[in-house]
Amino acid sequence: MDIEDWRRMIDEIDAQLVELLNRRSRCAIEIGKLKRAQNLPIYSPEREREVLERVRRLNRGPLDDEALHRLFERIIDESRRLERLAAEHAEGFPERTREERS
Amino acid sequence: MIIVMEENATEEQIARVIEKLVQLGFDVHRSTGVTRTVLGAVGHKVVDARELELLEGVAEVIRVTTPYKLVSRSFRPEGLEIRIGDVVIGGREIILMAGPCAVESREQVLEIADAVHRAGAKILRGGAFKPRTSPYSFQGLGEEGLRYLREAADRYGLLVVSEVMEIAHIPLMSEYVDILQVGARNMQHFNMLKELGRQPKPVLLKRGPAATIEETLLAAEYIVSGGNPNVILCERGIRTFETSLRYTLDISAIPVFKKLTYLPVIADPSHGTGRRDKVPPMARAAVAAGADGLLIEVHHRPEEALCDGPQALLPEQLFELVGQLRHIAAAVGRTM
Numbered sequence: 064m065d066i067e068d069w070r071r072m073i074d075e076i077d078a079q080l081v082e083l084l085n086r087r088s089r090c091a092i093e094i095g096k097l098k099r100a101q102n103l104p105i106y107s108p109e110r111e112r113e114v115l116e117r118v119r120r121l122n123r124g125p126l127d128d129e130a131l132h133r134l135f136e137r138i139i140d141e142s143r144r145l146e147r148l149a150a151e152h153a154e155g156f157p158e159r160t161r162e163e164r165s
Numbered sequence: 166m167i168i169v170m171e172e173n174a175t176e177e178q179i180a181r182v183i184e185k186l187v188q189l190g191f192d193v194h195r196s197t198g199v200t201r202t203v204l205g206a207v208g209h210k211v212v213d214a215r216e217l218e219l220l221e222g223v224a225e226v227i228r229v230t231t232p233y234k235l236v237s238r239s240f241r242p243e244g245l246e247i248r249i250g251d252v253v254i255g256g257r258e259i260i261l262m263a264g265p266c267a268v269e270s271r272e273q274v275l276e277i278a279d280a281v282h283r284a285g286a287k288i289l290r291g292g293a294f295k296p297r298t299s300p301y302s303f304q305g306l307g308e309e310g311l312r313y314l315r316e317a318a319d320r321y322g323l324l325v326v327s328e329v330m331e332i333a334h335i336p337l338m339s340e341y342v343d344i345l346q347v348g349a350r351n352m353q354h355f356n357m358l359k360e361l362g363r364q365p366k367p368v369l370l371k372r373g374p375a376a377t378i379e380e381t382l383l384a385a386e387y388i389v390s391g392g393n394p395n396v397i398l399c400e401r402g403i404r405t406f407e408t409s410l411r412y413t414l415d416i417s418a419i420p421v422f423k424k425l426t427y428l429p430v431i432a433d434p435s436h437g438t439g440r441r442d443k444v445p446p447m448a449r450a451a452v453a454a455g456a457d458g459l460l461i462e463v464h465h466r467p468e469e470a471l472c473d474g475p476q477a478l479l480p481e482q483l484f485e486l487v488g489q490l491r492h493i494a495a496a497v498g499r500t501m
Binding site: 104105106108112132133136137139143 | 193
């Protein structure tokens, strides 16, 4: 395979990643709404730690644990943000975030 | 805002900081490094940084945005030109404002107005209400002084700038002057700044002798946020540990102001040094540093002046200085 072949492969994987990240985000949005309904704090450090430990356990490389940890920290940051937005705008979400982006 | 945690910060300490940031309405970007964790706080909330600095495990809080908004350079990157009649402050031309420290008599102000006009000044300065260090010093002629100032300025086609000492004087001053000056001692007279924010006339705001650049910009923010966009900043010397002159004229404040704000910046080397012989070199330095104008005290008989005679230039000294300043102005792409 040449560089172009590998790049095509990366493009395919990226498409899947986008789909997966959005599926994950939809879960976070639902959690945000429930947290609001149940009056729970958006930030739950124990759960964040649990997610990070779990992905480390699942890791089979070649990404090292630290690299995976850093990547998931960013994913968690964005989920926390979505949960906050979902909790703040319980109705009309996620439509409203699309408007924010445009 | 960026929060840098201490090297040995525990996970619990980090969690408490994130919790606090989330409560304050920030989104957090956590970055766990090899030795320390850095938290990026994203959002437009106004927060007292000390609230975070005091949390356990926090090494440093770095503010990325400024506490002033409307006077920030990013708000008007091209800079602000203040037009009064055919005088433009903040344009290519460096504007000379000169005159006596205090208006003493009709004859005195007419004679000095003639001299500063011949030197190329566009604006006549002169105090009618004087903030003096001692209550026994000459306090100014009041409205009579304003009348003399206006008459002299009109005779020579000059604008007038004079200091407002209290809110109650603003309507009276506005009848006579074109620019309302806030003296260094009143820079943080916030109620007066708010009132000046409602005025149609431009304001010349002097930096307080113990005010930081940020505090000065926040004072300007009071005026601009009140609805008056036309503020001219003036560096006039700050208190430092150096005692050889009255103040230390902070020439470096000029390029710093110019970077942080779009407001025109002028310098007052007369108050900044307190000595006539030091005025020309500091005036030259201010123009070289990018000042949009100069505020210089002039007196035809300084030994008889009722206020700050030792810092007033003689008319012929002003003529000579302006000749030099024109060369410096040309060298930095300006006119005078």
